[in-house]
Amino acid sequence: MQIEARLKRLGLVLPPAIVVPPKTRLPFSFVRVRGNRAYVSGHAPQTAEGTIAVPVGKVGRDVSLTQGYQAARLTALAVLGSLQRELGDLDRVTAWLRVFGMVNSAPGFVQQPAIINGFSDLILELWGPDAGAHARSAVGMAELPFNIPVEVEAEVEIAK
Amino acid sequence: MQIEARLKRLGLVLPPAIVVPPKTRLPFSFVRVRGNRAYVSGHAPQTAEGTIAVPVGKVGRDVSLTQGYQAARLTALAVLGSLQRELGDLDRVTAWLRVFGMVNSAPGFVQQPAIINGFSDLILELWGPDAGAHARSAVGMAELPFNIPVEVEAEVEIAK
Amino acid sequence: MQIEARLKRLGLVLPPAIVVPPKTRLPFSFVRVRGNRAYVSGHAPQTAEGTIAVPVGKVGRDVSLTQGYQAARLTALAVLGSLQRELGDLDRVTAWLRVFGMVNSAPGFVQQPAIINGFSDLILELWGPDAGAHARSAVGMAELPFNIPVEVEAEVEIAK
Numbered sequence: 001m002q003i004e005a006r007l008k009r010l011g012l013v014l015p016p017a018i019v020v021p022p023k024t025r026l027p028f029s030f031v032r033v034r035g036n037r038a039y040v041s042g043h044a045p046q047t048a049e050g051t052i053a054v055p056v057g058k059v060g061r062d063v064s065l066t067q068g069y070q071a072a073r074l075t076a077l078a079v080l081g082s083l084q085r086e087l088g089d090l091d092r093v094t095a096w097l098r099v100f101g102m103v104n105s106a107p108g109f110v111q112q113p114a115i116i117n118g119f120s121d122l123i124l125e126l127w128g129p130d131a132g133a134h135a136r137s138a139v140g141m142a143e144l145p146f147n148i149p150v151e152v153e154a155e156v157e158i159a160k
Numbered sequence: 161m162q163i164e165a166r167l168k169r170l171g172l173v174l175p176p177a178i179v180v181p182p183k184t185r186l187p188f189s190f191v192r193v194r195g196n197r198a199y200v201s202g203h204a205p206q207t208a209e210g211t212i213a214v215p216v217g218k219v220g221r222d223v224s225l226t227q228g229y230q231a232a233r234l235t236a237l238a239v240l241g242s243l244q245r246e247l248g249d250l251d252r253v254t255a256w257l258r259v260f261g262m263v264n265s266a267p268g269f270v271q272q273p274a275i276i277n278g279f280s281d282l283i284l285e286l287w288g289p290d291a292g293a294h295a296r297s298a299v300g301m302a303e304l305p306f307n308i309p310v311e312v313e314a315e316v317e318i319a320k
Numbered sequence: 321m322q323i324e325a326r327l328k329r330l331g332l333v334l335p336p337a338i339v340v341p342p343k344t345r346l347p348f349s350f351v352r353v354r355g356n357r358a359y360v361s362g363h364a365p366q367t368a369e370g371t372i373a374v375p376v377g378k379v380g381r382d383v384s385l386t387q388g389y390q391a392a393r394l395t396a397l398a399v400l401g402s403l404q405r406e407l408g409d410l411d412r413v414t415a416w417l418r419v420f421g422m423v424n425s426a427p428g429f430v431q432q433p434a435i436i437n438g439f440s441d442l443i444l445e446l447w448g449p450d451a452g453a454h455a456r457s458a459v460g461m462a463e464l465p466f467n468i469p470v471e472v473e474a475e476v477e478i479a480k
């Protein structure tokens with residue numbers, strides 16, 4: 001539980017599973033484990049209660065650079081919450097592999113990497129430069145579900 | 161051939177390889193197998209003859225929610241057609257891992273999950289809740305090839 | 321060094337790591353190796369000096385079809401540069417698996433496959449039809465970092 005201890009030292013709490021608007025049906029697994037891989041579904045920034053965090057909307061218009069960075073950090077916490085519930089112990093994540101960072105982008109907004117750094121920075125802070133290293137893309141989407149500003153999917157290596 | 165039997169019971173027929181507009185060159189593999197993994201290229205909704213299904217265009221403007229759901233279901237059938245031709249028997253797909261669902265989205269359309277459910281529902285109906293479970297993202301694209309409303313790429317585990 | 325020899329015969333030179341605008345922070349790995357897989361981050365078209373190649377902007381408005389194809393080919397060279405630096409010898413890439421081709425698309429531009437062919441064609445020219453075969457998606461993004469016209473991420477199999 002080293003990662004959990006580090007989260008505690010940083011004063012960070014993992015949110016519960018996402019609370020979505022009524023009638024929303026999400027018939028998939030937030031984390032899909034197979035062998036030594038966990039495939040992580042697209043996650044949203046969440047509040048401590050699990051609901052979608054505000055502000056929502058397009059980065060570069062409704063959401064500032066600072067707010068977008070914070071949204072990506074909240075998205076990392078949401079991903080870690082799902083991994084924790086699935087794996088029991090975040091130390092079982094032995095290596096981050098792929099991070100696909102999607103930014104709901106206003107026309108002309110081209111600083112997607114600065115937003116998704118909010119995700120990468122937290123992963124590296126918690127796992128360090130070896131296990132935390134990851135391949136990444138940070139790109140601009142036309143729209144995202146529920147108008148969220150950031151969505152991240154990922155793939156990690158796990159110990160059995 | 162259990163999956164094929166289920167498809168038959170549901171009255172579903174898998175389309176042939178996609179028939180694309182003249183002069184279109186697609187120099188890649190619809191399914192790439194390596195070890196116990198099959199990587200599935202982005203697929204489109206197809207007719208029983210293999211051509212791109214109508215309606216095309218943006219969901220939330222040219223394509224309704226119901227039509228978009230149906231397009232995602234047709235995209236699943238197109239993916240299964242490619243897997244069948246590559247693997248010979250769909251029972252060789254032992255686990256669904258990752259589904260990346262892309263919706264050609266009109267400005268302001270944010271119900272991408274409801275569209276990609278057309279893909280997930282069919283996979284779960286055919287493979288059941290264990291083998292059929294999958295990580296998923298459902299996101300809004302600015303444009304898609306040939307103006308298709310939905311495109312899905314995937315990764316599955318296969319038996320040799 | 322067979323692939324390197326082929327590059328030389330084609331008169332192609334791999335660029336150095338990307339030179340990004342001042343204050344840009346990219347805290348991730350361009351290539352993440354684990355076991356027999358290398359995960360390749362989203363790459364941009366680069367000049368021989370490593371800077372972002374011109375023209376930038378949206379394909380179908382600022383960037384022509386021919387320029388977009390060439391941008392995808394330059395993106396392949398950038399990916400190969402990163403793989404070369406990480407692996408030492410490009411022959412260690414024993415199979416291409418997944419290519420995710422993102423095109424910064426003007427409204428109404430739907431020829432993404434014709435653009436990403438610039439990437440696929442070079443891979444197939446260098447690795448041949450077996451090792452070079454890959455699953456692929458070619459899709460239209462709303463925005464890309466630094467306003468680049470093309471970005472590609474990938475996954476390859478490697479020999480240890």
